Every structure is written in C-alpha cells, then in structure tokens.
Amino acid sequence: MPAGMKFELKTGVATREAFGKTLVELARENPDIVVCDADLSKSTMTHWFAAEFPDRFFSCGIAEADMVGIGAGLASSGKIAFVASFSCFVLNKGFEQLRVTAAYPNVNLKVVGTHSGISIGEDGPSQMSIEDTSLACSLPGFVVFSPADEVSMRALVRAAVQHVGPVFIRAGRPKVPIIYSPGQQFEMGKGITLIEGRDVTLMATGLMVSESIKAQEILENEGISARVIDIHTIKPLDASLISKAASETGAIVVSEEHLVDGGLGVRVAQVVAQTNPCVMEFVGLTDYAESGSPEDLLRKYGLVAPNIAQMARKAIARKKKNKS
Amino acid sequence: MTHSKSLDQLQAIAKRVRRQIVEMITTAKSGHPGGSLSAVEILVTLYFDVMRHDPKNPQWPDRDRFLLSKGHAAPVLYAVMAEAGYVPADQLNSLRKLGSIYQGHPDKRFIPALDASTGSLGQGLSLGLGMAAAARLDKSPTRVYVVLGDGEIQEGQIWEAAMFGAFHKIDNIVAIVDYNRIQLDGFVKDIMELEPLAAKWQSFGWHVIELDGHDIPALQKAFADAAKVKGKPVALIAHTVKGKGVSFMENNPKFHGQAPTAAELEVALKELA
Ligand SMILES: Cc1ncc(C[n+]2csc(CCOP(=O)(O)OP(=O)(O)O)c2C)c(N)n1
Ligand SMILES: [Mg+2]
Numbered sequence: 001m002p003a004g005m006k007f008e009l010k011t012g013v014a015t016r017e018a019f020g021k022t023l024v025e026l027a028r029e030n031p032d033i034v035v036c037d038a039d040l041s042k043s044t045m046t047h048w049f050a051a052e053f054p055d056r057f058f059s060c061g062i063a064e065a066d067m068v069g070i071g072a073g074l075a076s077s078g079k080i081a082f083v084a085s086f087s088c089f090v091l092n093k094g095f096e097q098l099r100v101t102a103a104y105p106n107v108n109l110k111v112v113g114t115h116s117g118i119s120i121g122e123d124g125p126s127q128m129s130i131e132d133t134s135l136a137c138s139l140p141g142f143v144v145f146s147p148a149d150e151v152s153m154r155a156l157v158r159a160a161v162q163h164v165g166p167v168f169i170r171a172g173r174p175k176v177p178i179i180y181s182p183g184q185q186f187e188m189g190k191g192i193t194l195i196e197g198r199d200v201t202l203m204a205t206g207l208m209v210s211e212s213i214k215a216q217e218i219l220e221n222e223g224i225s226a227r228v229i230d231i232h233t234i235k236p237l238d239a240s241l242i243s244k245a246a247s248e249t250g251a252i253v254v255s256e257e258h259l260v261d262g263g264l265g266v267r268v269a270q271v272v273a274q275t276n277p278c279v280m281e282f283v284g285l286t287d288y289a290e291s292g293s294p295e296d297l298l299r300k301y302g303l304v305a306p307n308i309a310q311m312a313r314k315a316i317a318r319k320k321k322n323k324s
Numbered sequence: 325m326t327h328s329k330s331l332d333q334l335q336a337i338a339k340r341v342r343r344q345i346v347e348m349i350t351t352a353k354s355g356h357p358g359g360s361l362s363a364v365e366i367l368v369t370l371y372f373d374v375m376r377h378d379p380k381n382p383q384w385p386d387r388d389r390f391l392l393s394k395g396h397a398a399p400v401l402y403a404v405m406a407e408a409g410y411v412p413a414d415q416l417n418s419l420r421k422l423g424s425i426y427q428g429h430p431d432k433r434f435i436p437a438l439d440a441s442t443g444s445l446g447q448g449l450s451l452g453l454g455m456a457a458a459a460r461l462d463k464s465p466t467r468v469y470v471v472l473g474d475g476e477i478q479e480g481q482i483w484e485a486a487m488f489g490a491f492h493k494i495d496n497i498v499a500i501v502d503y504n505r506i507q508l509d510g511f512v513k514d515i516m517e518l519e520p521l522a523a524k525w526q527s528f529g530w531h532v533i534e535l536d537g538h539d540i541p542a543l544q545k546a547f548a549d550a551a552k553v554k555g556k557p558v559a560l561i562a563h564t565v566k567g568k569g570v571s572f573m574e575n576n577p578k579f580h581g582q583a584p585t586a587a588e589l590e591v592a593l594k595e596l597a
Pocket of ligand 2: 359473474475502503504505506507
C-alpha cells in the first residue's frame with residue numbers, strides 16, 4: 001500500500017482461532033494430519049479438530065515434553081503431526097525433545113504455541129511466553145512463523161503443512177485487527193511491505209504489526225515517511241527485504257511482543273550488520289511482566305504505537321547526527 | 325502461630341474463605357474457582373491447625389513451608405493468607421489487576437511471604453523436596469507441604485520427584501493430591517487416567533493416606549499420622565469435589581477457569597451464607 005492510504009484495522013478473530021479453524025479445513029483434505037494436545041485444547045482451539053477427527057486426536061494430559069516426543073514419533077512415521085499448547089509450556093518444557101527428536105533428525109513436526117507474549121493479560125508471567133521466538137529460532141532446521149492476523153495465520157498454517165520439516169507457529173490469545181484482504185499471497189521467508197516510506201522502516205511481527213501501522217500514521221502527521229514491513233516468517237529471515245530497507249531508509253525500528261534479547265530484532269540486526277549497516281532501535285520486553293488487562297500491560301511495558309513512534313524519532317535523529 | 329481453634333472455628337474460616345474466593349474471582353472477571361474451592365479445607369487445616377509458621381515473622385528460618393504447586397488456585401491461598409494476617413484482606417478484590425499483589429498466579433516478587441512462585445504445573449514437588457532436604461541438612465524441624473492438582477500429576481517431573489523423595493528417604497514432606505477428578509479440558513478419566521493412583525504412589529515408595537479432603541478432623545488426623553512416618557515421604561490422596569460449596573460449580577468442568585457472573589455470585593454467596 002502506498003503512503004497516504006489508511007488501513008481500517010477492523011478487529012478480527014484471535015490468531016489461535018484462525019489456526020484451529022484452518023487445521024480442521026486442512027485435515028478434511030489430508031488424512032495424514034494428526035494432532036496432539038496437553039489439556040489445553042479449548043484454549044489452543046484444537047478442540048474443533050478433536051470433535052471432528054477423534055481418531056486422529058491424541059490427548060496427552062498435562063505432559064508437554066511427552067507430547068512433543070509423541071508428536072515427533074508420529075511425524076517420523078509419515079504423519080503430519082501438530083503438537084499444541086500454550087507457547088511457554090510446549091517450548092520450555094518440550095525444548096530438549098524439540099531439539100533431539102525434531103530439529104536434529106529434521107522431523108516433519110508442526111509445533112503451535114498459543115498465548116504468546118504478554119497480551120494474555122490476567123494470568124500473569126508464569127503463562128506468558130516471551131522467550132519462544134528465541135528458543136524456536138535457535139533450533140537448526142526449524143521454520144518459525146509469527147502471523148499478525150487471521151488472514152496470515154490461515155495462509156501460514158497451510159504453508160506449514162506444505163513444508164516438509166519442523167515448523168513453529170506463534171499464536172496469540174486476544175482478538176486482533178485484520179491487516180490483510182482475503183486474497184493476499186504469503187510466501188514462506190518473504191516479508192511483506194505494507195506501507196512504503198523513506199525516512200525510517202518500522203519492522204514488526206505478530207501483534208506489533210498493527211501497532212506499527214498506527215505508529216506510521218502518527219509519524220505521517222509529523223511529516224515523517226515511515227515504511228512498514230510485516231515479518232511473518234522470523235526464520236528463514238527475508239535478508240534481501242531487510243538489507244533493502246536498511247539502505248533505502250537508513251534507520252530501522254524492530255518491534256515484537258517478546259524479549260529483545262534473542263528475538264526478531266537481534267536477528268534483523270545480524271542481517272543489517274552483514275549487508276547495509278544502519279541505525280537501529282528496538283521495541284520489546286526486557287523483563288518478566290505481571291498480571292493485568294492486556295491493554296494495561298501493553299501500555300505499561302511500552303508495546304504500543306506511541307512507543308514505536310518515539311523510537312522512530314530517536315532512530316531518525318541518530319541517523320541525521322551520523323550524517324552531519 | 326499457636327493452634328487452638330475448635331472445629332467450629334475452622335469450619336467458619338473455611339466458609340469465609342469460600343466467600344472470598346467467589347467474590348474475588350467475580351470481581352476480577354477471570355480466574356479458577358473450581359480448584360480453589362476444592363482445596364479450601366486442606367489449606368485451612370494446614371494454616372490454622374498444622375503448620376508451624378508466624379505471620380509476623382514470615383522469613384522465620386525454621387517455619388514450615390507451603391507450596392501451592394497448582395498455582396492457578398491462587399485465590400484460596402490469598403484468602404487463607406489474608407485470614408492468617410500475612411496480606412491485607414481488604415485488597416483481595418484487586419485480584420489480577422495491574423499493580424495488585426494478588427497476581428493471577430502466586431508471585432514471590434509481589435508477596436515475599438510466599439515460599440514459591442508457581443503457575444507452570446508439575447514443578448512444586450521437586451522444589452518442595454529440595455527445601456525438605458535442605459531442612460534435614462540444617463537439622464531444622466521444618467516440614468514441607470505441597471498441594472498438587474490431579475491433572476497436574478500427569479507431568480513426568482512429578483514422578484521423577486517421587487522417586488527422589490523415596491530414594492533419599494525425605495520424611496519431612498507431605499504431598500497432598502487434590503483429587504477432584506476434573507482438569508482443564510474435562511474429567512481426568514477422559515484426558516489421561518491416573519488410576520490406580522494410591523498404588524502408583526505406593527509403588528514409588530511413598531506412604532499413602534487416602535481421605536475425604538473436605539473432612540477437617542480427617543485431615544487433622546492424616547497430617548498428625550504423616551508426621552509420625554519415618555524414612556519415607558507421605559502422599560495424602562484427598563478426595564475432593566471441584567467447586568465444593570457452590571451447587572452449580574460442584575463437579576462442573578466449566579468452572580475450572582471461568583469466573584461467575586454477578587448473578588451467579590449472588591446465588592453462590594447465598595449458598596455460602
Ligand atoms: C505446565 C502447564 N501446562 C498447562 C497449564 C494450563 N493449565 C492450568 S490449570 C490446568 C488444569 C489443571 O488441572 P488440575 O491439576 O486437576 O487442577 P484443579 O482441578 O485442582 O484446578 C491446566 C492444563 C499450566 N498451568 N501449566
Ligand atoms: Mg483437578
């Protein structure tokens with residue numbers, strides 16, 4: 001979309017809901033799809049699959065490490081196995097199993113972590129997944145998807161099934177704005193430029209994509225031209241799109257609902273350092289959060305549009321100072 | 325804390341705690357009423373009749389330790405700690421709000437008197453065994469009490485811990501299984517069966533006591549008997565009713581993790597009058 005056009009950002013369904021619906025649609029076409037869940041099927045939305053395909057659904061109990069191993073075994077035997085739980089439980093409790101039974105032997109396992117980030121709200125830090133991108137990206141061979149809305153989630157669940165190899169999909173709890181129109185094409189590993197711009201690039205993933213769109217509007221009113229890019233595939237990263245943004249705008253702000261350490265931002269910085277070094281700023285978390293409403297938390301922990309706009313101003317000021 | 329409460333007094337505390345639980349979760353509009361209500365008598369008996377602790381000196385090194393391994397039942401712990409004087413009762417209704425010490429799951433950063441931050445199921449028994457082993461090394465009289473959910477004990481770590489406890493003859497710990505037969509997605513028997521449960525703990529080398537987890541005198545006797553067991557850890561299998569005390573919540577999986585409406589609260593408080 002060219003600068004000057006407005007995104008409507010109408011609220012859609014949660015990405016976890018889009019995942020659950022798409023899973024059922026794909027399972028109708030593909031009898032090899034099987035699903036494991038660890039007593040959270042009503043939250044991960046695999047319960048729709050369980051109701052329609054009871055024989056292909058494996059209730060694992062509250063035992064995430066075991067679930068990952070079971071899923072890897074199913075996948076090793078020709079199934080397209082999905083394992084789902086809250087992101088923090090499947091990745092943290094199942095990490096060793098993901099490493100040894102999925103990543104290293106390159107097994108066709110699809111790991112879905114819902115309730116990522118702090119926007120789960122009231123349950124608090126023990127259920128908030130803010131290290132998952134870092135963990136999943138650290139596993140060689142894994143593809144890591146982080147869709148921003150229901151349209152991208154639907155497409156990326158399909159992409160996950162088509163791709164042969166381990167995939168992690170990061171999903172969220174709350175309803176989120178719809179960014180894409182239904183016909184939008186998504187390609188694994190290719191970021192999407194949502195708004196063109198010259199002065200700074202706002203790069204984001206997941207929930208922070210819509211906040212970056214809102215930040216672009218704030219900046220536009222100040223006469224700043226910001227490019228907005230959705231990185232829906234965190235691994236493999238779209239190095240050419242990133243290096244192009246670095247050279248054309250000279251300043252990048254990366255925003256994510258995740259710890260800055262080990263997240264999308266540092267991965268983008270690696271590409272920037274290797275291609276066209278430019279000024280960078282980061283919007284993300286630096287510590288565990290707390291209980292509260294999602295809105296209160298996103299504001300308190302600095303994950304809303306004004307924070308992104310502020311970082312963009314800072315990045316542009318640094319860029320100008322470097323030039324002078 | 326000296327324990328001289330009559331059965332009537334303990335039951336009155338249990339009733340007040342139940343009222344607090346449903347009120348605070350209704351006000352928060354989210355939370356876990358079912359598993360909070362099923363554990364009321366267990367926590368009331370421990371805090372007001374069994375444990376050696378001092379709300380005025382919460383860091384007393386020789387105190388007994390309490391770990392709510394099933395951390396989602398935080399409301400029962402907060403209400404009981406408020407009754408005991410650890411935390412302010414008049415703020416319980418700030419549960420789950422930004423800045424409240426009453427976090428969605430027990431959080432030591434907000435309430436230093438807590439012995440553990442919990443919420444990720446399956447970890448409390450290992451933590452408790454470590455504390456019990458430390459107390460034994462220090463020749464401290466500390467005893468450790470860990471409340472586990474029945475769904476929670478599907479976690480493999482629980483059974484790794486169970487082996488550790490028996491192997492190292494940790495006899496200053498009691499694990500209490502809140503056997504309410506319901507977990508998040510439904511009935512335990514439909515998610516991942518646990519039976520034969522007593523035989524499992526026994527075969528892992530634990531001394532097992534089965535009882536009605538809502539019967540305070542039975543709990544008193546079980547904790548007293550547990551203290552006499554030497555050379556073995558003790559597991560209490562407490563048969564309970566999820567949602568106990570509120571008719572429409574009892575044995576109803578829906579109220580695992582759903583707050584009552586204002587109208588439901590009114591009915592609940594009438595039943596708990
Ligand atoms: C490791 C982990 N997996 C999943 C969850 C999500 N969860 C919260 S409560 C719950 C069900 C717990 O059932 P149970 O232990 O029987 O508790 P109770 O019936 O006493 O409420 C689940 C799956 C969690 N908190 N931790
Ligand atoms: Mg239970």
